[in-house]
Amino acid sequence: MSMFSKENMNEIFEDIKKNLVRGVKDRKHTFHTPVFCNIGDQKAIESRVVVLREFDSNNMILNFHTDFRSPKIADLMQNNNSLFVFYDPKLKVQLRIKTISSVNNQNIITEKMWERTKLVSRKCYLTQKPPSSVTSLPEDGIDDNLKGKEPTLEESEKGYKNFTVVQNKIYQIDWLYLAASGHRRLKIILTDGAPSFHWLIP
Ligand SMILES: Cc1cc2nc3c(=O)[nH]c(=O)nc-3n(C[C@H](O)[C@H](O)[C@H](O)COP(=O)(O)O)c2cc1C
Numbered sequence: 001m002s003m004f005s006k007e008n009m010n011e012i013f014e015d016i017k018k019n020l021v022r023g024v025k026d027r028k029h030t031f032h033t034p035v036f037c038n039i040g041d042q043k044a045i046e047s048r049v050v051v052l053r054e055f056d057s058n059n060m061i062l063n064f065h066t067d068f069r070s071p072k073i074a075d076l077m078q079n080n081n082s083l084f085v086f087y088d089p090k091l092k093v094q095l096r097i098k099t100i101s102s103v104n105n106q107n108i109i110t111e112k113m114w115e116r117t118k119l120v121s122r123k124c125y126l127t128q129k130p131p132s133s134v135t136s137l138p139e140d141g142i143d144d145n146l147k148g149k150e151p152t153l154e155e156s157e158k159g160y161k162n163f164t165v166v167q168n169k170i171y172q173i174d175w176l177y178l179a180a181s182g183h184r185r186l187k188i189i190l191t192d193g194a195p196s197f198h199w200l201i202p
Contacts, residue, residue, distance in 0.1 A: 009188075113163075
């Protein structure tokens with residue numbers, strides 16, 4: 001647990017970045033699985049857990065992977081406003097991070113990440129029916145011949161067209177430190193990569 005005073009804006013900002021980096025690398029860190037929210041069809045709010053795959057601290061971009069056929073892709077292309085929520089009980093920190101999303105499919109970014117995607121993860125992109133489509137049976141949508149095993153490298157390549165990297169450019173961070181010693185809240189606005197800080201009443 002980090003032991004800085006929670007009174008120094010720059011230290012808080014550095015600590016946020018450090019923990020987002022950890023969230024990508026450490027599968028046990030609570031920041032590995034944030035909630036990602038966007039505006040869906042009919043303007044309803046949609047939220048779901050995703051795996052944090054990359055954090056580019058220079059450009060302040062958070063990435064996750066998904067299937068191009070998933071309804072959130074069409075929704076994000078319609079409205080690219082999005083939000084991540086992170087909470088870590090040990091750090092006592094909640095982060096609400098506002099982002100602008102961009103969808104990458106069959107481009108240089110997906111090519112690079114697909115190469116690094118293990119066969120077991122590639123399998124997620126091999127369903128016949130699109131994610132979120134209605135089915136008459138309880139099933140995972142994977143072909144019978146792939147049940148209970150990894151696809152071969154060749155079989156896995158059929159998933160590439162579905163493999164999608166959603167990049168999310170951060171423009172605002174709401175940091176909340178909830179502790180008996182005194183709650184603190186800081187809003188960080190990023191303009192062309194430069195942070196400006198505003199204390200808020202928690
Ligand atoms: C621990 C965990 C990690 C998940 N990671 C992802 C992910 O990285 N990408 C993704 O599209 N869905 C992920 N999901 C599934 C989503 O939460 C969601 O059920 C699915 O994407 C369908 O959401 P949609 O109907 O909003 O498209 C994950 C679920 C859990 C429980």
